[in-house]
Amino acid sequence: MPIASVDPATGRTLETFEPMDAAAVEERVAKAARAFREHRETDFATRAALMRAAADLLDGERDTIARTMTAEMGKTFASARAEAAKCAKAMRWYADHAEELLADEHPDPADVADSGAERAVVRYRPLGVVLAVMPWNFPLWQVVRFAAPALMAGNTGLLKHASNVPRTALYLGDLFHRAGFADGCFQTLLVGSGAVEDVLRDPRVAAATLTGSEGAGRAVAAAAGDAIKPTVLELGGSDPFVVMSSAAAELDDAVSTAVTARVQNNGQSCIAAKRFIVHEDVYDAFAERFVRAMERLTVGDPMDDSTDVGPVATEQGRADLEELVEDALSRGAAALCGGGRPAALPDGWFYEPTVLAGVTDAMRIHREEAFGPVATLYRVPDLDAAVALANDTPFGLSSNVWTRDADEQRRFARDLEAGGVFFNGMTASHPALPFGGVKRSGYGRELSAQGIRAFCNVTTVWFGR
Template sequence: MQDFSAKDWADRAASLTIEGRAFIDGAYINALSGNTRPTLNPATGEVLVAVASCGPEDADRAIASAKAVFEAGTWANQAPSERKKVLVRWAELVEAHAEELALLECLDVGKPISDTLNVDVPAAARTLRWSGEAIDKVYDQVAPTPHDTLALVTRLPLGVVAAIVPWNFPFSTTAWKIAPAIATGNSVILKPASNTPLTAIKLAGLAKQAGLPDGVLQVLPGPGGSLGSHLAKHMDVEGLTFTGSTPVGKMLMEYSGQSNLKRTYLELGGKSPNIVFADANLDKAAAMAATAVFYNGGQTCTAGTRLLVQASIHDAFVAKVIEHAKSWLPGNPLDPATSMGPMVDEAQYNTVAEYVRIGCDEGATLAYGGKRVKVTDGGFYHEPTIFTGANNQMRIAQEEIFGPVMTVIPFETEAEAIAIANDSIFGLAGAVWSKDINVAHRVAKAVRVGTMGINNYFGGDMTVPFGGFKQSGNGRDKSMHAFDDYTELKTTWIEFD
């Protein structure tokens, strides 16, 4: 990769041709209604491109195509080794277009270019390659039955799968969903978030170049309320995977019950506890405590927004965290030196600002930040913000803010830390910091979350599953476990004469 400056990236952005049409049956086309929706640059508030705004009629067309190609076996019946070749070529094309994809993600989401180029795009490519490489290594089973019988347990694709992805990590989360779904032989209808569709649209064209048959992947940008609900209720959609908010996830589960009981897997909200004991490596813990909340502007479902600190070190540790927070001041996302960009849009900025007001009204102490930052005219920039003097019953400790807001809660004992950590409707992620291996493992085991770090935060890669307990969802992304979400088990029982 070349070492570009902020001006270099701005020049490239100015000359970038952005595709905004839907991708249906192997071609870029407009919505049947002709409707479009502008997608904005969160850093400036300026329109990037008019994007097709698809409706139920577009979904019906895409689903019919996806179902036809599935039933014909054009993709589903290809040997796993052949499907692998396509996914690996697809990953190679993502890597070849890395700078363009990183720039699209930066402009569309407001993520710093250093993150989109070095984290998001490589992660998506790795997901495609890993899923492709894994698919011809998934074996069916022969059950231990009586000698005069043979029982086969085989794994079959669901059929048409709808994938609804979020705006905070649109590219990497899209790969988490569609790579295992397509690798296992399904046809996929992808609905990106209405305000961040650009990398998904580009990715579909690269899939065609890689050799994916027409109709296996369709991309429908459009509103969640009408388009998303139509997909979730459609009788020809056999599977649904969603990453987003808990309230929307609950609605999608209801739609499954109202329609055909489609397999529905959800990765939802979080209010993750980051627990620091007095004997921890406090310098490392403080640096990661800031990263755990302020990375991606706090617009991260796993963000460690509840910082639980043992009372004996509370004041000194918070002071260390505040020093690290200063390095997360928001800036121009096209500048490679920027660590945090703007909120994704004005609505999300207003949500963050409202929770800062709520925290102050609840009696918490605003220890750092809390204000708007004007980096560029029209941008939605918010300071990293830290509340102290809080308790776990406050709204800022219980509700997902999805912004750069940390709530610090003191605790005295191990048991108290566990109780506070588990006092949440969510159960997505968390971490514990201690040099005592017994404390670390006891706490990690007791906290009811899907991913728990010991002396680290944001740990994990493609080899391990990702998902939540409680109202943080069900099912799992990443690893071989993700294949379970997109396949059915079938028993074939044979009796010998």
């Protein structure tokens, strides 16, 4: 079956590609393995110069690749440009910091003397070829946040990107080569999901990283576990956005952030806030302002600077969103705004910014991730109820809490079951901060020191007396 690039704003097919056959995949796996033997011997200064060259290319081509991302998955052009800029920033961050993050560690000789050692060294060595299975929602950033640390650590990469963003995938496969990385250091495999397991099981592939659905994560983790290969998984999220009464004076800022947190990337972000849990003392004021702000958003052409929310990326994605909303409404939830397709946009896969209230645990949306511009609104009486409801989800990616009370901050930081707790601001990923989740949101961490060490052989080097 051809791999297609389809414009979600119109439903029009832009370009189709034939998947690579087994011989083409074999050629790229072999090339990645050969490139690893060369790339691992380069020093950090050489890798950093190459990574900065890739960042420079990306900066110079920002508008071009932003148009490609917008055309393939519907994010607004402004957000696509910002994504490209963020990728270049991360490349430079790892170029600047990789050597120190992977520097040899020297335990105090006195601490290891009883092992019979005169001294010992802990070293971080690259693992080899790493397979990256990546999603469409941040088609540049999700890849770069793996590729930059992996290449700086001395690994090589194979990218199996989402099948609806083939143009972006091919761009990425070409970017690092044009920057000067040796042939085979980073390559795109234009294949369907059915080809992933064979690549992962290939003995020349050392590890895998996946960002995507729970189903894809389970499949990759199972195959990797059977082959005894390490993985990092970043899966779904249904992040809470908690507003306590101590934030009453900052309610306008909380509302503004809440809207951005819900509809960023057209609502299609694993770390987007999705469940809005508000203390009863400020619930009515928050709800009124939040709904009004969601209603004011402009839905339309993602290339138009005035557009706030573009289309959902795929027709099936919109259908899944509609099913969740219809299930909630049929079971007694109320749509305070939105709740359907915008009548003025009959073409493409648009969905109205929607706020649902009266959500209960009998509704699918209480447990499942809403991947689109749909928010659920909850009223809670106190801190205990806020913590309990925030944790009442199978996911645990990140969380947002608005409170100025130090005791409340300590409680949320201690008890929220999530990979991140962001106070009085919006969850975001940053090169210097570890990123990942718990529960069904996955395991392992990307970015920061943890991210670059994820695909290293942490080696103990012991010297006897």
